[in-house]
Amino acid sequence: MLTQEKLNFLKDKAKEIRQEIIIMITRAASGHVGGSMSAVEILVSLYHHIMKHDSQNPKWTERDRFIMGKGHATPVYYAVLADCGYIPKEDLLGFRRPGSYLQGHPKQYTEKGIEVSTGTLGLSLSTTCGMALSAKLKGEKQNYFCLCGDGEIQEGQIWEAAMFANKYKLNNIIAFVDRNYMQSDGYSEDIMPLDPLEPKWEAFGWEVFSIDGHDFEQIINTVEKAMLSDKPVMIVARTIKGKGVSFMENDNTWHGSPPNLETAMRALGELV
Template structure:
C-alpha cells in the first residue's frame, strides 16, 4: 500500500519493517543534532516509534500534496522535539533529505521549533508548552463545524502537561465532544531538570484524563501493535476525545542515552555520536 507520493506504508504485522524505519529515523535524529551541535535528542529518540506508527501506517496523508484538505493532521505539542518530526517528514518526502543538514541554521525552514508557514507537513507552529494541544483542539472543532472527517493526532510531553492550558484544552475538547482528537502523552518521566514526579507529580495520569471526560488507554509506546490498536480503538469512540498514555524511554535505541536526563537537550560530541550510531547499528 502506497500514498500518492509513492511512500511505502508498513503493514500492521510487519514488525521488522517498523524497526527498520525507526532505525533510519533515529540515525537522522542523531546526525541532525550532532551537526547542529544543538537540539533535543533524548525526547526525539523516545518519540520515534509513535511517529513511525502514525506516519507509516495510521495517518491518511499525501507528501506530494501537503495541503490536501482531507488529510489527517499531526501536531507536535512538545515542540522542542523537532528532530524526530523533521526526520519523518523528510523521509516521507515532504521536503528533501538534504534539508536536514540545515537544522537550526540561520535562514533554514527547519528551526528548533516547528514553524508552520515555512515547513511542508508542519500543521501548527508550536514550542510554547501547552500551545500545541490548545491549537489542535481548536482546529478539530473547526473541522467538526465543517463536517470534515479527518483526525488530529497531538503528541504531548509529560513535562509539558504540567502546564495549565493543557487542562483548559482538555475541558474544551470534552465540552465540544471532539472525537476527532487522538492525543498521545509521551510518558518518559524525564524533563529538562529531572524526574517529572519529583518536579510536579502527574500520577495517577490515566484517571486524571478520564476525570476530564476523555477516553484513555495506557500502552507501551515502543510496541507498534499496541500503538496501532490503541489508535484504532480511539477512532471508534464517539462523543469524546481520546488520550493514549504511551510509556516510553527517553533516548530509546541508544543504551547510554536511555533514561538519562542529560540527553534531554545536550548534543552528542564526535565520540558520543559515533558510539550512538554504533549502538543503533548493533541494537544495543
C-alpha cells in the same frame, strides 16, 4: 492488523529515524536527543501506517493532521517528514541554522508538512482543539493527532484545552502523552508529580488508553480503537527517554545537550 512484514518495515524505519536524529543534532551541535528518541515509534506508526496523508499533496483537505506539542523534539519530527518526502533530505542540513525553515521548535509551513507552530509548551492541544472543532463545523472526517510531552502537560493551558475538547465533543482528537517520566530538570515525579495520570484525563471526560509507546502493535491497535470513540482520546504512551542508545536511555544529560562527534559515533554504532 499488522503483518510481520509491515512490522519489520516499521522497525527498520525507527532505526533509520534514530540515526537521523543523532546526525542532525550532532551536526547542529544543538537540539534535544532524549525526547526525540522516546517518540520515534509513535511518529513512525502515525506517518507510516495510521494517518491518511500525501506528501505530494500537503494541503489535501482530507488528510489527517499531526500537531507536535513537544516542539523541542523537532529532530524526530523533521526526520520523519523528510523520510515521507515532505522535506528534501538535504534541507535537514539546515536544522537549527540561520536561513533554514527547520527551526529548533516547529514553525508552521504546511507545504513541508509542518502544520502548526508549537514549542512554547502548552499551546498545542488548544490549537488542535480549534482545528478539530473547525473540522466538525465543516463536516470533515479527518483525525487530529497531537503529541504532548509529559512535562508539557504540567502547563495549565493543557487542562483548559482538556475541558474544551470534552465540552465540544471533539472525538476527532487522538492525543498522545510521551510518558517518558523525565523532563528538563529530572524525573517528572520529583519535579511535579503527574501520577495517577490516566484518571486525570478520564475525569476531564476523555477516553484514556495506557500503552507501551515503543510497541508498534500496541500503538496501532490502540489508535484503531480510539478512532471508534465518541470522546476525545488520550493515549498515555509509556516510553524511555533516549530510547535506542544504551548510554542515553533514562539519562537526562541527553535532554538538551548534543553529543560530540565521538559520542555520536558510539550512538550510531548501537543503531545499526
